[in-house]
Amino acid sequence: MADRILVLLILLTFPPQLGAMEGTAFALSKRSTQTHRDYLESRRELFSELSDPFQVASKAKVIEEEPEPWENKRSFWRRGILATIFWVGEQPTPRNPTPNDKSSWDPQWQENFGGIDRPESRNGFLPTGFVPKQTPFYIALPYNDLVPGGGHQPEASEVIPWFWKLHQGPTTSVCHGRWVAIHREGRICYARWRDCGPFSTDDWRYVFLGERPKPNPNGNAGIDISPAVRDYLQLDGNRRVDWKFVEDFEVPDGPWKNWTPTSQ
Template sequence: MGEILDPGTSDGSQELSTYDSHWMESYGGCDGVVIDGVCNTERRTAENGYAPLNMEPKENYFYLDLPFDDLNNPQAFATRAKVIPWADQPGYAGKATDKSFSYMKNRWVRLKKGDRICYGQVQDAGPNVYDDAAYVFGEDDPRPANTRFNVAGLDVSPALNGCLKFSQLNGSQDRVDWQFVEAKNVPEGPWKEIVTTSPVQHR
């Protein structure tokens, strides 16, 4: 989200999210720098907490996607209350058939690359595969079902890219370990400067 990844592919437009059909508007604009009318990724640094340099975000700029679209993918929607570990928790229980509710949106994730640990919130689904329950929720560390983008299992925002010190700004070579965490267990850090709480928005 926040940039144009590959307009030539069916899931290449990063201006919208599976949870928000007007994500860029909700977020506050291009999460990068606009050059010749095109939103491009920009490198982020710790100097300003990895925040955008050219806009004021309305939502958390530490965001990511995971390959389980529990709203718009029929298989994921049908099984979400069975495979998502927190489906029976307060605030989630009884929502299995509610097409205006997502179990995934805004959930916190801990990401680790080497000695770098950062946190972000789920704000989209992908890349490329949208019902990979085994990878997202499974045990024994299964590999992603996706075979594109160097078998990527997730996408991260420019802020997370900078925080984790990825070797490439728009690459697919970096690897991370990740896990879901409860909001109460997320430590203080730049990822809490703005916390996204907005619900699903399809308008």
């Protein structure tokens, strides 16, 4: 009996505090409910394309087919590569004993180009006196995928990402005509791979794996560029550039695709 009387006295003595506790509990419950509603609303806004705020898509995503092997390897920039100037029809010199009337892949390069691409006599991006039959934007890299007499280098199918995509037999290069992008101080030029050099024709570790070019007598240069590439990049001599391979669909319209005697 004494215990019951004590409880009754406590209840009679502190009714305001119990009312406050009940009010606080109600307020907390109301605030929690509103917080939960606000969270759900934020999820709906964040995932507006989904059917509910719990990130469950209304339709399953379509999984694309696995890319072909040559599309799995991302192209990358070779940075700070010394570029030297060369041209179709260039005559041999003590430092460059190989004439450029032919290329590693085209024994009639000068004829097929349409003449000598003289670097000192220009009409816009073109040589003076004729309109080339091929793009005047071309480069050389120090690798030849073909071997004398026919066939490809033993490492070619392993290191050239697009080898099996373009393979057309043992006498056809998969490198000839490949597009590259060349960058210099915010300007990017596009050109085709037409010849092999400077100096080396077997430096696949540099060309495809990104190692530094093999040492050579011309400052370890790693790419030869045509007069048109030189002029587009506004180079005043041998300078360092960045370059990488690009797919055909990545090459934008420009003087490298559409050239006229007044191209600028």
